[in-house]
Amino acid sequence: MNDRWGDNPSMHRRHFLACAAASLPFAARADSFPNGPFRILVPFGPGSATDQSARQVADGLNRLFGVPAVVENKPGANGAIAADIAAKSKPDGQTIFVCSNTAAASNVALMKSLPYDPLKDFEPLTIIGRAPVFLMVNPSLGVTTAGEFVELCRRQPGKINFGSGSASTRISGELLKAKAGIDMVHVPYKSTPLALQDTISGHVQMCFTDPVTGLPQVKARTVRCLGVGNRGRYKLTPDIPTLIEQGVPDFELMTWTGVLMPRGVPQPILARLHEAVVTTITEPAYVERQVAAGSEIAPTSPEEMRRLQVAEIELYREMMKIAGIEPE
Structure with a gap:
């Protein structure tokens, strides 16, 4: 027999199951994830660009995984309130922080002390969109x-x-x-x-x-x-x-909007969420709406997002020196 596994029926079966799993919808690929609704935290109020992006992500996760995705707006303290809640959330992949560059990077330069660290307490997932002021x-x-x-x-x-x-x-x-x-x-x-x-x-x-x-x-x-x-x-x-x-x-x-996850989310779950979010934000209808509103859709790898975060922190520190602003 020319099959690479010879006559081993168990190898055939495992190969078949792996191929079948890869072709299944998001919700059917794993028994344990998600095991409940998604919680999407937003650091600004309804109607903001960040909020609109979060609601698109919520809609996409609901359709792809077949579970509810609930947006919670937690404005205040330049996004630090929502960021602190997100950072302390269980790292099971079901709490998602959709934020602007304010909470993801700029606050490090703007505020003397933060209840969270955007680099140490979070895993970057992807940038959603960006635009000038x-x-x-x-x-x-x-x-x-x-x-x-x-x-x-x-x-x-x-x-x-x-x-x-x-x-x-x-x-x-x-x-x-x-x-x-x-x-x-x-x-x-x-x-x-x-x-x-x-x-x-x-x-x-x-x-x-x-x-x-x-x-x-x-x-x-x-x-x-x-x-x-x-x-x-x-x-x-x-x-x-x-x-x-x-x-x-x-x-x-x-300005930009992106997705952060609490530190400690297992890598396979991060990979699935990255795929799901990028799939959602690159849907033609959403891209067209954002372009019409003046925002470019700009998905990235987690590594690219982290590099952008680090660069932004330094950029804002420099801008604060130019503007003569002391951290608050």
């Missing part, structure tokens, strides 16, 4: 360019308030102050949608947002976008000028 103002200010906004701030030092709902948007405002030589007052919020809402209502005059949160309001004409924090014109919004080309030197800042 966008400068939004209340239309009643009467400015139409970043240059005009800077001049307004110079005429009224300390009179313009800017809102922020994350480390990225906070640093963006502080970096603008440092790069343009202006004085503004920072007003913190629990999430970017809340900061944007108060910009719309006039409680603050300016905020930075990600495109998923901000650009729909630009289209609705409730806020005005004055520029994008990218080195060159962002390919998804080529009509919006950069802050650099409007005279704000070297202003470049990206």
